[in-house]
Amino acid sequence: MLFKDLSLTLKRGEVKAVVGASGSGKSTLFELVLGNLKPLDGTLTASRASEVFQDPYTSFHPFYSIINQIKDVASLDGLERYLDEMKLEYSLLLKRPHELSGGQLQRCSIVRALLMKPELLLLDEPTSALDNVIQLDVMKLLIKHLDKTAMLLITHELDLARWCADEIIEIGV
Template sequence: MVFDDFSLILNKGEIKAIVGPSGVGKSTLFELILGRLKPNLGSITALNLSQVFQDPYSSFHPTYTIREQIRDVVSMEGYERLMDTMGLEEGYLDVLPHKLSGGQLQRCSILRSLLMKPKLLLLDEPTSALDNQNQLEIMKLIVEHLEDMGILIITHDDSLAQWCADEIIQLS
Protein backbone atom coordinates (compact mmCIF):
# COMPACT_ATOMS: atom_id res chain seq x y z
CA MET A 1 0.00 0.00 0.00
CA VAL A 2 1.26 3.45 -0.88
CA PHE A 3 0.29 5.12 2.39
CA ASP A 4 0.43 2.37 5.00
CA ASP A 5 0.65 3.96 8.45
CA PHE A 6 0.71 7.44 6.93
CA SER A 7 -0.36 10.29 9.16
CA LEU A 8 -0.30 14.01 8.46
CA ILE A 9 -1.49 16.91 10.58
CA LEU A 10 -1.26 20.40 9.15
CA ASN A 11 -2.05 23.43 11.27
CA LYS A 12 -2.75 27.01 10.38
CA GLY A 13 0.52 28.82 9.76
CA GLU A 14 2.40 25.72 8.58
CA ILE A 15 3.71 24.69 5.19
CA LYS A 16 4.48 21.06 4.55
CA ALA A 17 5.98 19.86 1.29
CA ILE A 18 5.49 16.45 -0.27
CA VAL A 19 8.54 15.66 -2.41
CA GLY A 20 9.33 12.58 -4.45
CA PRO A 21 9.78 11.22 -7.94
CA SER A 22 6.97 10.84 -10.46
CA GLY A 23 4.66 7.92 -9.84
CA VAL A 24 5.27 7.66 -6.10
CA GLY A 25 1.74 8.76 -5.11
CA LYS A 26 1.99 12.51 -4.47
CA SER A 27 -1.03 13.34 -6.62
CA THR A 28 -2.92 10.33 -5.23
CA LEU A 29 -2.45 11.81 -1.76
CA PHE A 30 -4.05 15.07 -2.95
CA GLU A 31 -6.95 13.17 -4.51
CA LEU A 32 -7.50 11.42 -1.17
CA ILE A 33 -7.43 14.72 0.74
CA LEU A 34 -9.83 16.30 -1.76
CA GLY A 35 -12.21 13.36 -1.30
CA ARG A 36 -12.04 12.32 -4.94
CA LEU A 37 -10.59 9.00 -3.85
CA LYS A 38 -11.58 7.05 -0.76
CA PRO A 39 -9.01 5.45 1.54
CA ASN A 40 -9.17 1.67 1.99
CA LEU A 41 -8.62 2.12 5.72
CA GLY A 42 -8.51 5.06 8.08
CA SER A 43 -9.96 8.49 7.58
CA ILE A 44 -9.14 11.90 6.19
CA THR A 45 -10.52 15.13 7.59
CA ALA A 46 -9.96 18.31 5.62
CA LEU A 47 -12.26 21.28 6.05
CA ASN A 48 -12.56 24.45 3.98
CA LEU A 49 -9.89 23.68 1.44
CA SER A 50 -8.88 25.02 -1.94
CA GLN A 51 -6.42 23.70 -4.47
CA VAL A 52 -4.15 24.80 -7.28
CA PHE A 53 -3.25 22.13 -9.79
CA GLN A 54 -0.17 21.87 -11.97
CA ASP A 55 -2.12 22.23 -15.23
CA PRO A 56 -4.09 25.49 -15.08
CA TYR A 57 -5.95 24.72 -18.32
CA SER A 58 -7.72 21.79 -16.62
CA SER A 59 -8.77 24.10 -13.77
CA PHE A 60 -10.97 26.38 -15.87
CA HIS A 61 -13.94 25.72 -18.16
CA PRO A 62 -13.01 26.75 -21.71
CA THR A 63 -16.22 28.64 -22.56
CA TYR A 64 -16.52 30.99 -19.55
CA THR A 65 -14.37 33.99 -18.73
CA ILE A 66 -11.97 33.88 -15.80
CA ARG A 67 -14.07 36.47 -13.93
CA GLU A 68 -17.26 34.40 -14.37
CA GLN A 69 -15.52 31.32 -13.04
CA ILE A 70 -14.06 33.10 -10.03
CA ARG A 71 -17.41 34.73 -9.21
CA ASP A 72 -19.09 31.33 -9.40
CA VAL A 73 -17.15 30.13 -6.37
CA VAL A 74 -16.09 33.18 -4.36
CA SER A 75 -16.52 36.88 -3.72
CA MET A 76 -14.19 39.14 -5.68
CA GLU A 77 -13.52 41.21 -2.54
CA GLY A 78 -9.83 42.11 -2.34
CA TYR A 79 -8.95 40.81 -5.78
CA GLU A 80 -7.33 44.05 -6.98
CA ARG A 81 -4.49 43.91 -4.44
CA LEU A 82 -3.83 40.25 -5.16
CA MET A 83 -3.86 40.83 -8.91
CA ASP A 84 -1.44 43.72 -8.57
CA THR A 85 0.93 41.64 -6.45
CA MET A 86 0.80 38.78 -8.97
CA GLY A 87 1.34 41.00 -12.00
CA LEU A 88 -2.09 40.28 -13.44
CA GLU A 89 -3.90 42.86 -15.54
CA GLU A 90 -7.61 43.51 -15.00
CA GLY A 91 -8.31 42.53 -18.61
CA TYR A 92 -7.14 38.96 -17.97
CA LEU A 93 -10.34 38.36 -16.00
CA ASP A 94 -12.57 39.09 -18.97
CA VAL A 95 -11.09 36.61 -21.45
CA LEU A 96 -11.52 32.90 -22.03
CA PRO A 97 -8.84 30.70 -20.46
CA HIS A 98 -7.19 29.69 -23.76
CA LYS A 99 -6.41 33.37 -24.47
CA LEU A 100 -3.92 33.45 -21.56
CA SER A 101 -0.47 31.91 -21.33
CA GLY A 102 0.04 29.01 -18.94
CA GLY A 103 1.75 31.30 -16.44
CA GLN A 104 -1.01 33.91 -16.59
CA LEU A 105 -3.69 31.27 -16.18
CA GLN A 106 -1.85 29.64 -13.28
CA ARG A 107 -1.72 33.01 -11.51
CA CYS A 108 -5.49 33.32 -12.08
CA SER A 109 -5.91 29.88 -10.51
CA ILE A 110 -3.87 30.97 -7.49
CA LEU A 111 -5.90 34.21 -7.30
CA ARG A 112 -9.15 32.22 -7.19
CA SER A 113 -7.79 29.90 -4.51
CA LEU A 114 -6.59 32.74 -2.28
CA LEU A 115 -9.89 34.59 -2.65
CA MET A 116 -11.63 31.49 -1.30
CA LYS A 117 -9.85 32.12 2.04
CA PRO A 118 -9.29 28.42 2.71
CA LYS A 119 -8.07 26.92 5.96
CA LEU A 120 -6.08 24.41 3.88
CA LEU A 121 -4.47 25.27 0.55
CA LEU A 122 -3.32 22.32 -1.57
CA LEU A 123 -0.70 23.22 -4.16
CA ASP A 124 0.30 20.68 -6.83
CA GLU A 125 3.41 22.05 -8.56
CA PRO A 126 1.82 25.53 -8.45
CA THR A 127 4.75 27.42 -9.95
CA SER A 128 5.90 24.98 -12.65
CA ALA A 129 4.28 27.10 -15.40
CA LEU A 130 6.03 30.28 -14.20
CA ASP A 131 9.48 31.71 -14.83
CA ASN A 132 11.93 31.89 -11.90
CA GLN A 133 11.15 35.51 -10.95
CA ASN A 134 7.39 34.94 -11.00
CA GLN A 135 7.82 31.67 -9.05
CA LEU A 136 9.47 33.53 -6.22
CA GLU A 137 6.94 36.39 -6.21
CA ILE A 138 3.95 34.05 -6.24
CA MET A 139 5.34 31.87 -3.46
CA LYS A 140 6.06 34.98 -1.37
CA LEU A 141 2.44 36.07 -1.90
CA ILE A 142 1.13 32.65 -0.88
CA VAL A 143 3.36 32.55 2.21
CA GLU A 144 2.00 35.97 3.25
CA HIS A 145 -1.37 34.26 3.81
CA LEU A 146 -0.05 31.66 6.24
CA GLU A 147 -1.63 33.35 9.25
CA ASP A 148 -5.00 32.31 7.81
CA MET A 149 -4.27 28.79 6.55
CA GLY A 150 -2.03 25.77 6.35
CA ILE A 151 -0.40 24.88 3.04
CA LEU A 152 0.43 21.46 1.65
CA ILE A 153 2.56 21.62 -1.48
CA ILE A 154 3.59 18.90 -3.90
CA THR A 155 6.79 19.72 -5.71
CA HIS A 156 9.69 18.15 -7.55
CA ASP A 157 11.68 21.28 -6.73
CA ASP A 158 13.80 20.49 -3.67
CA SER A 159 15.02 24.10 -3.41
CA LEU A 160 11.43 25.40 -3.37
CA ALA A 161 10.51 22.89 -0.65
CA GLN A 162 13.56 23.81 1.41
CA TRP A 163 12.83 27.54 1.00
CA CYS A 164 9.21 27.49 2.09
CA ALA A 165 8.38 24.33 4.04
CA ASP A 166 8.39 23.83 7.78
CA GLU A 167 8.52 20.09 7.12
CA ILE A 168 9.47 18.11 4.03
CA ILE A 169 7.88 14.69 3.62
CA GLN A 170 9.91 12.58 1.23
CA LEU A 171 7.97 9.88 -0.63
CA SER A 172 9.91 7.20 -2.44
Protein backbone atom coordinates in the same frame (compact mmCIF):
# COMPACT_ATOMS: atom_id res chain seq x y z
CA MET B 1 -0.41 0.30 -1.24
CA LEU B 2 1.05 3.79 -1.64
CA PHE B 3 0.54 5.01 1.93
CA LYS B 4 0.39 2.96 5.09
CA ASP B 5 -0.01 4.46 8.55
CA LEU B 6 0.30 7.99 7.21
CA SER B 7 -0.70 10.72 9.62
CA LEU B 8 -0.63 14.34 8.50
CA THR B 9 -1.79 17.39 10.46
CA LEU B 10 -1.54 21.00 9.31
CA LYS B 11 -2.30 24.14 11.27
CA ARG B 12 -2.74 27.71 10.09
CA GLY B 13 0.67 29.19 9.41
CA GLU B 14 2.32 25.89 8.49
CA VAL B 15 3.69 24.70 5.18
CA LYS B 16 4.29 21.01 4.68
CA ALA B 17 5.84 19.77 1.48
CA VAL B 18 5.40 16.35 -0.04
CA VAL B 19 8.39 15.59 -2.24
CA GLY B 20 8.94 12.66 -4.55
CA ALA B 21 9.63 11.61 -8.09
CA SER B 22 6.96 11.36 -10.75
CA GLY B 23 4.70 8.40 -10.06
CA SER B 24 5.56 8.24 -6.35
CA GLY B 25 2.03 9.07 -5.20
CA LYS B 26 2.19 12.81 -4.60
CA SER B 27 -0.88 13.60 -6.70
CA THR B 28 -2.73 10.60 -5.26
CA LEU B 29 -2.22 12.07 -1.79
CA PHE B 30 -3.53 15.38 -3.10
CA GLU B 31 -6.66 13.69 -4.46
CA LEU B 32 -7.19 11.86 -1.15
CA VAL B 33 -7.02 15.10 0.81
CA LEU B 34 -9.45 16.75 -1.61
CA GLY B 35 -11.86 13.88 -1.17
CA ASN B 36 -11.74 12.94 -4.86
CA LEU B 37 -10.38 9.52 -3.86
CA LYS B 38 -11.41 7.46 -0.85
CA PRO B 39 -8.85 5.74 1.39
CA LEU B 40 -8.99 1.95 1.42
CA ASP B 41 -8.68 2.03 5.19
CA GLY B 42 -8.65 4.61 7.95
CA THR B 43 -10.11 8.08 8.06
CA LEU B 44 -9.39 11.37 6.45
CA THR B 45 -10.60 14.73 7.70
CA ALA B 46 -9.88 17.90 5.74
CA SER B 47 -10.84 21.49 6.44
CA ARG B 48 -12.29 23.90 3.90
CA ALA B 49 -9.71 23.57 1.16
CA SER B 50 -8.94 25.18 -2.14
CA GLU B 51 -6.45 23.90 -4.64
CA VAL B 52 -4.02 25.03 -7.28
CA PHE B 53 -3.31 22.34 -9.83
CA GLN B 54 -0.12 21.93 -11.84
CA ASP B 55 -1.86 22.44 -15.18
CA PRO B 56 -4.05 25.55 -15.02
CA TYR B 57 -5.76 24.75 -18.33
CA THR B 58 -7.43 21.71 -16.77
CA SER B 59 -8.73 23.68 -13.79
CA PHE B 60 -10.78 26.19 -15.79
CA HIS B 61 -13.70 25.55 -18.12
CA PRO B 62 -12.56 26.49 -21.64
CA PHE B 63 -15.71 28.38 -22.71
CA TYR B 64 -16.33 30.72 -19.76
CA SER B 65 -14.48 33.84 -18.73
CA ILE B 66 -12.05 33.63 -15.85
CA ILE B 67 -14.02 36.17 -13.80
CA ASN B 68 -17.23 34.12 -14.08
CA GLN B 69 -15.39 31.01 -12.94
CA ILE B 70 -13.98 32.88 -9.96
CA LYS B 71 -17.43 34.29 -9.08
CA ASP B 72 -18.86 30.76 -9.16
CA VAL B 73 -16.75 29.66 -6.20
CA ALA B 74 -15.57 32.74 -4.31
CA SER B 75 -16.35 36.22 -3.15
CA LEU B 76 -14.54 38.95 -5.06
CA ASP B 77 -13.58 40.62 -1.77
CA GLY B 78 -9.84 41.29 -2.06
CA LEU B 79 -9.68 40.68 -5.81
CA GLU B 80 -7.94 43.98 -6.64
CA ARG B 81 -5.23 43.35 -4.03
CA TYR B 82 -4.56 39.80 -5.26
CA LEU B 83 -4.44 40.93 -8.88
CA ASP B 84 -1.94 43.61 -7.94
CA GLU B 85 0.18 41.14 -5.97
CA MET B 86 0.13 38.70 -8.89
CA LYS B 87 0.86 41.44 -11.40
CA LEU B 88 -2.33 40.74 -13.36
CA GLU B 89 -4.63 43.20 -15.09
CA TYR B 90 -8.38 42.94 -14.44
CA SER B 91 -8.96 42.82 -18.22
CA LEU B 92 -7.35 39.34 -18.30
CA LEU B 93 -10.21 38.04 -16.15
CA LEU B 94 -12.69 38.92 -18.88
CA LYS B 95 -10.99 36.45 -21.23
CA ARG B 96 -11.36 32.71 -21.62
CA PRO B 97 -8.56 30.40 -20.46
CA HIS B 98 -7.09 29.71 -23.92
CA GLU B 99 -6.58 33.46 -24.41
CA LEU B 100 -4.05 33.64 -21.56
CA SER B 101 -0.51 32.31 -21.28
CA GLY B 102 0.08 29.36 -18.97
CA GLY B 103 1.76 31.65 -16.43
CA GLN B 104 -1.09 34.16 -16.47
CA LEU B 105 -3.67 31.41 -16.09
CA GLN B 106 -1.76 29.80 -13.22
CA ARG B 107 -1.64 33.13 -11.38
CA CYS B 108 -5.41 33.47 -11.96
CA SER B 109 -5.80 30.01 -10.45
CA ILE B 110 -3.86 31.13 -7.37
CA VAL B 111 -6.00 34.28 -7.09
CA ARG B 112 -9.15 32.14 -7.27
CA ALA B 113 -7.83 29.76 -4.61
CA LEU B 114 -6.95 32.62 -2.24
CA LEU B 115 -10.33 34.32 -2.76
CA MET B 116 -11.99 31.11 -1.54
CA LYS B 117 -10.49 31.90 1.89
CA PRO B 118 -9.40 28.31 2.56
CA GLU B 119 -8.27 26.89 5.86
CA LEU B 120 -6.07 24.57 3.80
CA LEU B 121 -4.45 25.53 0.51
CA LEU B 122 -3.40 22.53 -1.56
CA LEU B 123 -0.67 23.33 -4.05
CA ASP B 124 0.26 20.75 -6.69
CA GLU B 125 3.41 22.05 -8.41
CA PRO B 126 1.92 25.58 -8.33
CA THR B 127 4.86 27.33 -9.93
CA SER B 128 5.84 24.83 -12.64
CA ALA B 129 4.13 26.93 -15.36
CA LEU B 130 5.97 30.10 -14.28
CA ASP B 131 9.40 31.44 -15.11
CA ASN B 132 12.01 31.49 -12.31
CA VAL B 133 11.57 35.15 -11.28
CA ILE B 134 7.77 34.87 -11.16
CA GLN B 135 8.08 31.52 -9.30
CA LEU B 136 9.90 33.18 -6.43
CA ASP B 137 7.48 36.13 -6.32
CA VAL B 138 4.46 33.80 -6.28
CA MET B 139 5.87 31.59 -3.51
CA LYS B 140 6.68 34.68 -1.42
CA LEU B 141 3.10 35.88 -1.94
CA LEU B 142 1.66 32.53 -0.90
CA ILE B 143 3.81 32.45 2.23
CA LYS B 144 2.67 35.98 3.05
CA HIS B 145 -0.87 34.59 3.40
CA LEU B 146 0.04 31.94 5.98
CA ASP B 147 -1.66 33.97 8.70
CA LYS B 148 -4.96 32.88 7.11
CA THR B 149 -4.28 29.32 5.96
CA ALA B 150 -2.14 26.19 6.10
CA MET B 151 -0.46 24.91 2.95
CA LEU B 152 0.28 21.47 1.63
CA LEU B 153 2.77 21.78 -1.21
CA ILE B 154 3.29 18.86 -3.55
CA THR B 155 6.50 19.16 -5.53
CA HIS B 156 9.41 17.25 -6.98
CA GLU B 157 11.71 20.22 -6.28
CA LEU B 158 13.50 19.47 -3.02
CA ASP B 159 15.19 22.90 -3.00
CA LEU B 160 11.80 24.65 -3.12
CA ALA B 161 10.54 22.45 -0.29
CA ARG B 162 13.63 23.20 1.82
CA TRP B 163 13.17 26.92 1.21
CA CYS B 164 9.54 27.22 2.27
CA ALA B 165 8.36 24.18 4.22
CA ASP B 166 8.23 23.66 7.97
CA GLU B 167 8.28 19.92 7.33
CA ILE B 168 9.19 17.82 4.30
CA ILE B 169 7.59 14.44 3.70
CA GLU B 170 9.55 12.40 1.17
CA ILE B 171 7.61 9.62 -0.53
CA GLY B 172 8.62 6.93 -2.96
CA VAL B 173 12.31 7.28 -2.13
